[in-house]
Amino acid sequence: MDAAGNRNVRRLALIGIPVAFAVMGLKLVAWWVTGSVALLSDALESSVNVVAAFMALFVVHYAQRPADHDHPYGHHKAEYLSAVTEGVLIVVAALLIVKEALPEVFNPRLLDAPVLGLAINMGAAVVNGIWAKILINAGSKYRSAALKADGQHIMSDVVTSVGVLIGLVLAILTGYAIFDPLLAVVVAGNILYQGAKVITHSVGGLMDQAVSSEEEEAIKTVISANAPGALGVHDLKTRQAGAATFVSFHLVVPATMAVSAAHDICDRLEYAIQEVHPGSHVTIHVEPEGEKAHGLRVKTVKEA
Incomplete structure (x- = not known):
């Protein structure tokens, strides 16, 4: 990667921090307005994005350091460490979601101000979708494992948000409040799957996997x-x-x-x-x- 590519990767990693905070803030507001456990689960996953954004910024800077006496082949693999850590954080987020959702399955309740909450959460999903696409494309272009893993995780967050929105609409239309916590559990399953994919890909890089x-x-x-x-x-x-x-x-x-x-x-x-x-x-x-x-x-x- 040339100097311009390095600068672009660092710039995207830096921009990712305020984007992650903004999206998490929107989702927390949506949860506060509605009281929905599914929206809380969505916000919990976004908290992982904040941690991952800081980690990606640090690792991208470190991975671009030139080779030295102790690291004659460079510091490139640091990006895989970031990606593996992000995968583990995704799994932790999924477990937190299950912890919040399971009690609500046995004691469901109807939502407060559902339309406003859904609108806020939908806006957060749109922002996330655009940003995830930018990161995935940049990660592929500049061969940055950290950016690509971050983008894939955020895209899984978008899928999560869409699933949550569908579940909440069903809860509103049918009057069955149990759709809310059930969708949160389904969301947790999808997040676990995405986290496993991120970890598997990154471990392959750490194990000196050959090119395709x-x-x-x-x-x-x-x-x-x-x-x-x-x-x-x-x-x-x-x-x-x-x-x-x-x-x-x-x-x-x-x-x-x-x-x-x-x-x-x-x-x-x-x-x-x-x-x-x-x-x-x-x-x-x-x-x-x-x-x-x-x-x-x-x-x-x-x-x-």
């Missing part, structure tokens, strides 16, 4: 197209660490090839891979002819 099969095929294609003079490539490995992708492989060259010529091929390959996969760090081990090449083959000059 589509990205790997693109890297192989670039290598094949930009390695004239080489005889073969093997042991291609990739791993992701936040915005950075690490690519390594062995390049087999003729035994008589000059070091400078092999170096030129490596430079050409590094540039080509970084063009198709921005933010990648490429390591190439050059081997003389005679080593057994396997796996990916590149065209020789005669074959080209």
Whole structure:
């Protein structure tokens, strides 16, 4: 990621804090107006957004620090720590919702000022939906695990709000107040599912998960197209660490090839891979002819 991309990620992380406070405030007002346990559950989930917004701001700044003596590969994985923590917070929010909702299932009550409360909560959902889309798109564009996890969580918050609104409308139209706490329990189940997804994805990054099969095929294609003079490539490995992708492989060259010529091929390959996969760090081990090449083959000059 270039300097402009880093600035955009930090700016979005900073803006996320007042947005999270504003949305939580609206939902708390909606709960205060109506007394709805479902709206309280929605507000409780938004409190997680506030904590996550502060965490994302800190982690984004930390992850963009340059490599140093103690962290020669950089600090990129800090974003995954943020995402895992956010996933855990989502699960905690779901458990709090269940704690608030279950007693109300056995003692439901009709809502106060339901129309005003629903209108306020709907406004909060619209703000959340727009902001979640911005964060998810930015997270994908800049390969920021923290922004993407934050956006996915906020989008699950939007789904929660829509479910709550449907349940409260049913409670109002039918007169059955039990729809309110029941919807809160359903909301908690959805939040648990979303939290599990965030945790699973982030743990994959911490465990040095490889790039997707589509990205790997693109890297192989670039290598094949930009390695004239080489005889073969093997042991291609990739791993992701936040915005950075690490690519390594062995390049087999003729035994008589000059070091400078092999170096030129490596430079050409590094540039080509970084063009198709921005933010990648490429390591190439050059081997003389005679080593057994396997796996990916590149065209020789005669074959080209």
